[in-house]
Amino acid sequence: MKVLPFKIPKPEHDALVYQEDIGDLFYDKLHQHEEIQVSFIIEGEGKLIVGDTVNYYKPNDIIIIGSYLPHIFKSDASIPKKSEMLSLFFTKKSFGKNFFELEETKMLQPFFNRATHGFKAISEKEKMADLFLELRSAEKFDQFLILLKLLKFGSLCEYKSLSSFIYEKKYSDDEGNRMRDIFEFTMTNFTTNITLEEVSDKANMTKNAFCKYFKKRTNKTYFQFLTELRVEHATKLLLSKNQFTIAEIAYESGFKNISNFNRQFKEIKKRTPSDYRNEKNIIY
Numbered sequence: 001m002k003v004l005p006f007k008i009p010k011p012e013h014d015a016l017v018y019q020e021d022i023g024d025l026f027y028d029k030l031h032q033h034e035e036i037q038v039s040f041i042i043e044g045e046g047k048l049i050v051g052d053t054v055n056y057y058k059p060n061d062i063i064i065i066g067s068y069l070p071h072i073f074k075s076d077a078s079i080p081k082k083s084e085m086l087s088l089f090f091t092k093k094s095f096g097k098n099f100f101e102l103e104e105t106k107m108l109q110p111f112f113n114r115a116t117h118g119f120k121a122i123s124e125k126e127k128m129a130d131l132f133l134e135l136r137s138a139e140k141f142d143q144f145l146i147l148l149k150l151l152k153f154g155s156l157c158e159y160k161s162l163s164s165f166i167y168e169k170k171y172s173d174d175e176g177n178r179m180r181d182i183f184e185f186t187m188t189n190f191t192t193n194i195t196l197e198e199v200s201d202k203a204n205m206t207k208n209a210f211c212k213y214f215k216k217r218t219n220k221t222y223f224q225f226l227t228e229l230r231v232e233h234a235t236k237l238l239l240s241k242n243q244f245t246i247a248e249i250a251y252e253s254g255f256k257n258i259s260n261f262n263r264q265f266k267e268i269k270k271r272t273p274s275d276y277r278n279e280k281n282i283i284y
Contacts, residue, residue: 015094026073030180035089040132044083051163052218062121118162165219
């Protein structure tokens with residue numbers, strides 16, 4: 001069995017890397033990289049975990065992942081279309097240590113501030129999408145110019161942060177692999193009755209040590225994270241499965257009684273499941 005690296009390597013001598021991901025699924029293991037990732041989702045949807053927070057991605061999303069920010073694109077395998085994503089990878093020092101401190105590039109600083117926690121562009125998306133599509137046939141120099149334009153839009157656009165907490169230390173490979181095992185187990189089994197014994201065993205830790213370990217690295221308890229994962233799954237079902245009752249969606253999302261589901265959903269989403277379903281154009 002191939003052991004996949006937690007830190008994903010990039011070409012050593014390329015200041016800017018353009019990448020096309022096309023396949024049934026995106027890379028679905030928790031990982032991090034030094035490079036800031038700027039991505040455009042053409043096809044595919046699924047769960048997106050960035051740092052400590054559960055999000056969703058879907059076609060036409062423009063997503064920015066900050067340097068060394070652990071993340072997972074967990075594709076929804078039930079979607080028949082292939083997944084396709086265009087990405088640029090670079091560091092703040094790719095073009096010289098002080099390049100983004102120059103007077104001419106200072107206006108891009110909001111992009112880097114936002115990227116620290118990761119963000120999803122809300123406005124300016126059509127203009128940014130057009131730029132991404134130009135990358136397919138662009139030469140290296142033109143890719144660099146397109147990046148600068150994307151950073152400008154990323155500095156000016158309305159946006160939604162993707163993570164609420166950043167662990168103060170970079171994950172080591174061993175630590176990252178342990179967190180990967182925890183997240184992978186949770187994302188595979190969140191609709192079942194996960195016990196503390198099961199997940200701490202997966203992490204090869206005692207229950208008490210696991211609780212402290214997870215809380216320190218995510219600023220929330222494991223069961224807070226599990227509840228958020230279940231609620232985010234329920235939001236997708238509420239919008240896409242109109243034939244399901246609220247009770248059926250609660251059960252499909254891992255909740256065993258409707259009253260607990262309603263309470264947890266309202267606490268996280270600030271509205272009831274019924275109100276959420278009735279609202280249009282929800283951004284998730």
